[in-house]
Amino acid sequence: MSRKAKTNGSTALATITTAPSALQITRADANARIKTRALELYHEARTQRDERIRTFEAEYGRADRIDNSVLTDLQRTQARLAAIAARQQRANATGGEPKVAKFVDQIGTMIGAVSAHLATERALELFAPVQQADYVGWNGSGVGPKGQDDALLAGYEIVDDPLGAQNAAPTTDEDGEVCLHTEIEPYEDELSRGACVDCGEEFGLRASPADAEDAAEEEPAAGGVPAESIAAA
Numbered sequence: 001m002s003r004k005a006k007t008n009g010s011t012a013l014a015t016i017t018t019a020p021s022a023l024q025i026t027r028a029d030a031n032a033r034i035k036t037r038a039l040e041l042y043h044e045a046r047t048q049r050d051e052r053i054r055t056f057e058a059e060y061g062r063a064d065r066i067d068n069s070v071l072t073d074l075q076r077t078q079a080r081l082a083a084i085a086a087r088q089q090r091a092n093a094t095g096g097e098p099k100v101a102k103f104v105d106q107i108g109t110m111i112g113a114v115s116a117h118l119a120t121e122r123a124l125e126l127f128a129p130v131q132q133a134d135y136v137g138w139n140g141s142g143v144g145p146k147g148q149d150d151a152l153l154a155g156y157e158i159v160d161d162p163l164g165a166q167n168a169a170p171t172t173d174e175d176g177e178v179c180l181h182t183e184i185e186p187y188e189d190e191l192s193r194g195a196c197v198d199c200g201e202e203f204g205l206r207a208s209p210a211d212a213e214d215a216a217e218e219e220p221a222a223g224g225v226p227a228e229s230i231a232a233a
């Protein structure tokens with residue numbers, strides 16, 4: 001690689017003294033940065049939310065649905081309160097404690113509702129219609145939560161398309177929908193980056209064919225393989 005040496009120092013000095021105090025960028029470039037940052041902030045917010053939920057659920061159990069662990073927790077609490085109620089009866093003086101006998105009954109009502117729900121859910125699952133969206137997703141270009149077959153690509157090594165996105169491996173959102181990122185549009189002002197048309201996820205893109213030829217001329221060792229542009233973060 002050859003770089004042109006600076007012709008003389010005085011030219012560079014003159015450039016510096018007349019340089020404006022703030023860095024200049026075009027409005028188009030500014031807008032592209034705003035767009036990229038907004039997407040970053042969105043992904044950060046989503047990551048933080050996921051993190052908070054994970055922390056909560058690690059301590060208390062799943063909060064996205066009523067499952068068997070809720071029933072177990074209620075039964076355990078009921079058993080404890082029933083024992084406390086028995087002691088309170090015997091002691092005949094609670095020492096300021098609230099009488100818990102009625103709570104044992106109330107938790108019994110909750111247990112009834114929760115176990116009825118779980119039984120109904122099981123029954124519904126048994127007769128559930130097969131929904132297309134569960135398999136092929138809602139947007140038509142993705143995969144639904146039930147459409148993933150992990151064994152499908154076992155034994156394959158997945159290589160990047162020469163001119164495709166670098167890191168466009170399918171991603172799963174919180175509802176289990178998988179986006180295959182089939183259409184990634186480069187940013188108008190930053191062709192080395194782009195966003196998925198369906199989900200908005202951002203990707204580093206490989207150089208365009210024209211850039212690739214230039215790169216191949218510069219570095220014959222690359223054997224005409226398109227040079228990678230900015231690596232995705």
Ligand SMILES: [Zn+2]
Binds near residue numbers: 179182197201
């Ligand atoms: Zn996508």
